Amino acid sequence: MIKASGPPQIAAWRLMLETHADLMERFEVVFRDSHGLSLTEFDTLINMPPDTPIRHRDLVQSLVVTRSALSRLLRRFEERGIVTQTADVDDQRGIRVALTPEGVELREAAAKSNAEVIFSAFSGLTVEEADTLYELVSKIRPEGAGTES
Amino acid sequence: MIKASGPPQIAAWRLMLETHADLMERFEVVFRDSHGLSLTEFDTLINMPPDTPIRHRDLVQSLVVTRSALSRLLRRFEERGIVTQTADVDDQRGIRVALTPEGVELREAAAKSNAEVIFSAFSGLTVEEADTLYELVSKIRPEGAGTES
DNA sequence: ATATTATTGTTGACAGCGCAACAATCTGAT
DNA sequence: ATCAGATTGTTGCGCTGTCAACAATAATAT
Structure with a gap:
């Protein structure tokens, strides 16, 4: 709600932070209330192959834990x-970790909820705008070959 | 690194997620190594007025804890x-919580680090691109008046 | 004035995470 | 074959967070 003030880079990042927090809170509520999952649990579930067993070693690489x-x-x-x-x-x-039939079902339901929240949040953007957003975000470089020199 | 596939809304959000995680990790390292602060502590510090005492009640409203x-x-x-x-x-x-002189100093130093990381990460975008990014992100509505109708 | 209700910050109990140490197992050099 | 080193998952511990209950104080109604 706060009009951009100061350097646009910082304004943009602040807004991304705020938007991220808001959306994550929404995900958290939806996953918890609808599926009894925390965000970490959702992330784990979504990264498990529905049909093939997977090793801890391989699974952990897709995760942040x-x-x-x-x-x-x-x-x-x-x-x-x-x-x-x-x-x-x-x-x-x-x-070897494998999803049970219940697990597969839960995974699909949670994925559906996930997509619904995203589409809902992005309903104010056109497809072209979403593409532009993608392009711009891809230019952000965390390990930025920075401000030096 | 993965080329956009599937709905552009989901691709954009995934990329935002990834970028957020990368940048936050960078902040975490910088704050910890340079100032001995966790992300939560940084957030708290930055939200404290440098000169005026503040009540817990008022401070907690700016925070996520x-x-x-x-x-x-x-x-x-x-x-x-x-x-x-x-x-x-x-x-x-x-x-009434008040920053000590050391606290004020730490706050300033941490704020400087924060800005440096942001500018570094955004060094691949022009000012106009940062503005456009801001505009696009502001169209994302977490409480989206959704997909209905 | 007095009783009821709201607020503010703290505490106890508990959950989940990361780190470091660990045991079991595999790999590779000799 | 054997032995040093790497990999893999688990566990103990400490830290930090939430939630619910609480005591102290303030605000409000009667």
């Missing part, structure tokens, strides 16, 4: 009947 | 000599 957090999260999923975990026959160190 | 978290965070700040807390003479329920 540590191995230990994933280990505990998957135990919770196991207790809820969302996944099964079995030793990998080829590599006895590994665990 | 609960009263209890703020209460504990401010105690940590107090122990580090960053703030002082004194009872409000007008309202005995209230606490």
Whole structure:
């Protein structure tokens, strides 16, 4: 709501921060109320292949949590009947995580909710504007070869 | 790095998510290593008036934490000599939080780091592009008057 | 004045995360 | 074959957050 003041870069980033926070809060409410999932749990679920077992090692690479957090999260999923975990026959160190039928169902329902929230939030933008937004955001470089020199 | 596929709204949001995560990680490292601050602590510090005491009640409104978290965070700040807390003479329920000189200094230094990271990340965009980005992001409506009708 | 209600900040209990240490297992050099 | 080193997932611990209950104080109604 606050009109842009100061450097436009900072104004843009502030607005992105605020928008991110608002949308994430919306996701959190929807996932919790509709599916009993936290944001981390949703992210984990969505990154699991619906048909193929996956190793912790491979799954954790798509996520923002540590191995230990994933280990505990998957135990919770196991207790809820969302996944099964079995030793990998080829590599006895590994665990193969597979979605149960309930897990697949939950994953699909959550993905649908996710898309609905996004389309709802983006309903004020045309397709062209969404493309432009994509292009502009892709120019932001966190590891920016910065301000030096 | 992944080329946009599927609906552009979802592609744009995914990219925003990823960019947000990358930049936040960068902030986290900078604040921790340079100033010994977590993201929450930085946010709190930056939202404190440099010259005027502020009540918990008022400060918490600018933040994304609960009263209890703020209460504990401010105690940590107090122990580090960053703030002082004194009872409000007008309202005995209230606490007036004020930055110490060290706190003011830390706040300024952290704000400077913050701006540097932003400018660095946005160095690939022109000012006009940053303005356009602002305009497009402002069209995203979390509480979107959605997809209905 | 007095009783009821709202507010403000703190505390206890608990949940989830990261880090470091660990045991089990695999890999690769010799 | 054997042994040093890397990989993989789990666990203990501490930190930080939320939620619910609480005590102290202020505001409001009667």
